[in-house]
Amino acid sequence: MTTKYLMIFSEIAEQIESGAISTHTLLPSENELKDRFCTSRETIRKALTLLSQKGYIQKIRGKGSLVIDRSKFDFPVSGLVSFKELAEKIGSRPRTIVNELSLLKPEGYIKQQLQLSNKDSVWKIMRTREIGGKKIILDKDYLNKKYVPELTKEICEDSIFDYLEKELNLSISFAKKEILVEEPSIEDRELLDLEGFHNVVVIKNYVYLDDASLFQYTESRHRPDKFRFVDFARRSHV
Template sequence: MIQYKSVIVMKKNKFLTIYNDLSLQIRQGVFQPNDLLPSEHELSQQYKTSRETIRKALNLLSEHGYIQKIKGKGSVVLDVSKYDFPVSGLVSFKELTQQMEKRVRTIVHELQLVKPDDDIRQYLEASAKDEIWKVVRAREIEGEKIILDKDFLHRKFVPLLTREICENSIYEYLENELKLKISFAKKEMFVDKVTDEDRKYLDVGGYEHIVVVQNYVYLEDASLFQFTESRHRLDKFRFVDFARRTH
């Protein structure tokens, strides 16, 4: 019985395996922008599966902005290098950088429990009696500190945080250890003047402005548990989202 179930699961998820393999090849440059992917027939032979399974994998690639399917031509590979740091989506820095193949480091400058000031009480819908984790981290990529993340998390949802957790991945800890179900986020983006804090923790160079992305993050039961402000050096990130109109 166990063996039978595992076979069923493997067949059910085979299109995801193919999607992951093809998307990885596109990100790694095996297929370049404007290249054509092999035909459905060629892919079905390569992966030893049905054309219907291949079609599901290609549809997923299309939905996520990896390819454009053109009638009479095939599946054209799109330029995905712009999508490494999307504004939309809810993923951790660790998850994003795992796809970048660059040297990255997280530097924790501050980790403490604080009483929320007026701004944080408003952002997190907290009371003056609540305790809030404050985490300030610089993100270094290829030797340059170019992102400053300032996280504020309700202690009632996150009883404990350590420097080691913050250096690795807070979301990985929340989901795998605390079993919290992070569901959705509201985001705001704007350009702000560089602050003394930015200059202290980032390699801002001669820039006078910085891109700010604010996140209000909710659990599955719609509880607001985290407010994050990410401050990005202007020249290093283009915030690009991929959208496809449905008919």
């Protein structure tokens, strides 16, 4: 089951992406859309709000909804995107090497970051991401076993993300992301093709479920020349 305003959003978004609706033109007015989709104006407005948040349109009071050129914003890395999704959008054939998959008793930094007790167990996964024959990214994942009882090498080679959402039906709701630049660790030097680079870009990801419980901590360590983060932000006037 999908809702009416999501269907309207998808339909308009698809028309913008396909070019059926040109950029730099105005959408039909909310009143016209209301009639066209046989719905109420508030429902149309929910769809338009989504389009605005996703960078498809700019609403201008008194005038209308301007279709903007979203292709300029290439969104791939923004938001919560997994390596698999990312690689698919880039279109390159990536390879994932699972360096480690183990079940640990939590301690130190990880215990604190994941807010674990001594009774908990935690999965540790270490993976190297290879693009164009070079080892570019080192991913270290820590998952609370309470939410993920079973995990295999095959799952880790594919996408943990997919497994969690599609197989386990865990609903990921929000994440805090932190981007830093660090000196390469011994692990980085061992597992990545650093080729003389003096820094790595570290993305720390704290992933939360629908009920606001923290269940995953991920560190993604990139070679700096292959790193790019794109963000689209609306200025909030609050």
